[in-house]
Amino acid sequence: MTIHFILNGEKTTLNVTPDRRAVDVLREDCGRTGTKEGCGAGECGACTILVDGESRLSCLMLAAQLEGRKITTIEGMAVRDSLHPLQNAFIRHGAVQCGFCTPGMILAATSLMNHNPHPTRADIRAGLSGNLCRCTGYQKIVDAVEAAVRLEEEKS
Amino acid sequence: MTQVYLPRTLTELWTYLDGEPEALIYTGGTDLLVKMPAENANTAPALICLERLGELRCIRETADSILIGSTTTHAELLRHPLILAQLPVLAQALQTLGSPLIRNMGTIGGNICTASPAGDTLPPLYILEAEVELHSRKAVRILPIREFISGPGKTQLQKGEILSGVAVKKPADYNIHHFEKVGQRKSMACAVASMAALLRLSPSGLIEAARLALGSVGPTVVTATAIDESLIGKKLSLTSLAATAERIRQLVAPIDDVRASADYRRTVSGNLLLRLLDARTQ
Ligand SMILES: Cc1cc2nc3c(=O)[nH]c(=O)nc-3n(C[C@H](O)[C@H](O)[C@H](O)COP(=O)(O)OP(=O)(O)OC[C@H]3O[C@@H](n4cnc5c(N)ncnc54)[C@H](O)[C@@H]3O)c2cc1C
Ligand code: FES
Numbered sequence: 500m501t502i503h504f505i506l507n508g509e510k511t512t513l514n515v516t517p518d519r520r521a522v523d524v525l526r527e528d529c530g531r532t533g534t535k536e537g538c539g540a541g542e543c544g545a546c547t548i549l550v551d552g553e554s555r556l557s558c559l560m561l562a563a564q565l566e567g568r569k570i571t572t573i574e575g576m577a578v579r580d581s582l583h584p585l586q587n588a589f590i591r592h593g594a595v596q597c598g599f600c601t602p603g604m605i606l607a608a609t610s611l612m613n614h615n616p617h618p619t620r621a622d623i624r625a626g627l628s629g630n631l632c633r634c635t636g637y638q639k640i641v642d643a644v645e646a647a648v649r650l651e652e653e654k655s
Numbered sequence: 656m657t658q659v660y661l662p663r664t665l666t667e668l669w670t671y672l673d674g675e676p677e678a679l680i681y682t683g684g685t686d687l688l689v690k691m692p693a694e695n696a697n698t699a700p701a702l703i704c705l706e707r708l709g710e711l712r713c714i715r716e717t718a719d720s721i722l723i724g725s726t727t728t729h730a731e732l733l734r735h736p737l738i739l740a741q742l743p744v745l746a747q748a749l750q751t752l753g754s755p756l757i758r759n760m761g762t763i764g765g766n767i768c769t770a771s772p773a774g775d776t777l778p779p780l781y782i783l784e785a786e787v788e789l790h791s792r793k794a795v796r797i798l799p800i801r802e803f804i805s806g807p808g809k810t811q812l813q814k815g816e817i818l819s820g821v822a823v824k825k826p827a828d829y830n831i832h833h834f835e836k837v838g839q840r841k842s843m844a845c846a847v848a849s850m851a852a853l854l855r856l857s858p859s860g861l862i863e864a865a866r867l868a869l870g871s872v873g874p875t876v877v878t879a880t881a882i883d884e885s886l887i888g889k890k891l892s893l894t895s896l897a898a899t900a901e902r903i904r905q906l907v908a909p910i911d912d913v914r915a916s917a918d919y920r921r922t923v924s925g926n927l928l929l930r931l932l933d934a935r936t937q
């Protein structure tokens with residue numbers, strides 16, 4: 500079937516088998532390999548993407564479900580050469596080690612901030628509780644998101 | 656290859672179902688697509704995803720009840736003022752369900768139809784006297800949730816039928832709403848045992864009405880009028896609850912599995928009642 504959707508701001512038209520998983524379509528057909536597959540079963544959050552601005556697991560979505568949606572993957576977060584404030588904060592706070600969980604963490608944090616622009620540390624922990632990290636121990640990830648939240652608050 | 660249909664209206668749904676009567680239905684996919692990874696999806700004759708069925712994505716109130724459309728996600732429920740204000744026991748359960756990602760995708764209809772003994776919305780729905788609404792092209796029927804769910808993973812859903820919504824009575828008579836789930840960790844953990852409770856406490860602190868339901872400790876949600884009645888007239892104190900806690904331990908019928916032993920579940924079910932001591936009136 501032919502599907503039309505917006506991928507990171509670009510109109511995209513693809514010919515796909517409707518029952519392929521969204522994570523495979525994004526990685527293999529669209530070359531957006533920033534979206535990772537960890538468990539393929541909803542448990543790890545590595546495959547997190549934004550669908551119309553809200554976090555979803557692309558391993559539990561089929562290609563047909565992309566139709567008509569605005570999809571954001573980690574590749575769509577930076578604006579040309581300037582990284583998204585969350586990406587900068589992750590670098591500055593040492594929140595990236597192997598990096599496998601990072602795209603999912605950043606997109607989950609974006610979704611959290613869309614719904615709650617002033618999250619507390621506890622809110623951040625709860626908001627990222629569906630994303631597993633095997634390296635950092637989470638502390639630095641929470642630090643990074645908190646710093647990005649404070650930066651946004653200062654701006655506004 | 657399996658065709659995937661995304662009906663936007665019930666009329667479209669019935670047309671797809673007429674063409675593909677053996678199609679599998681899903682909404683958030685957080686149960687169905689986990690059980691059926693994409694490699695096997697092509698063994699299904701067709702898939703019908705209800706995520707865009709706007710008619711069923713709703714929360715409405717009448718004078719004495721609240722109606723929740725089946726395709727409403729857990730996250731939408733948790734953001735809705737009616738649910739937060741009138742159904743705290745359901746909101747507390749939803750907060751423990753899966754993770755933010757699972758709550759953005761998973762739906763109340765999916766949780767009910769999966770009919771897992773560990774389904775977190777089920778103990779609250781049982782004590783809220785929920786009735787499910789089942790829709791087919793030709794008819795609508797209403798069943799109490801305890802009749803709809805007939806065993807672990809088993810429901811009365813018939814071919815050509817979908818769950819369109821669930822209606823609960825407003826629990827106006829109760830001033831304590833309480834839900835607690837014990838799992839292996841806080842997030843993304845299936846319940847080892849859970850308890851939902853509605854109580855009415857008199858100004859002098861006596862229990863005037865009680866409804867309890869336990870999850871994950873039997874083939875379906877466990878409730879018992881005798882247990883509820885044994886609390887009437889008692890104070891919320893350790894000594895007065897201890898006897899009922901013991902009766903709960905005898906009543907439940909848990910199993911051993913990878914998450915916990917039957918013995919542990921039995922002990923925890925009784926202890927969950929004692930946690931009512933920490934519950935606060937609304
Ligand atoms: C990592 C992870 C963690 C989880 N944690 C929890 C948890 O803590 N507590 C818990 O209770 N559950 C948990 N679940 C299970 C699941 O997320 C919930 O049961 C969720 O509510 C299912 O909703 P869904 O819309 O995704 O269901 P789907 O997968 O879309 O469907 C589930 C079943 O219901 C049927 N169905 C769905 N909607 C309808 C309808 N409207 N009419 C007729 N049939 C329908 C489908 O045919 C299928 O059999 C978890 C799942 C995952 C992957
Ligand atoms: S790969 Fe999707 S949640 Fe793990």
Ligand code: FES
Nearest residue numbers: 596600632633634
């Ligand atoms: S940085 Fe390695 S998994 Fe998080």
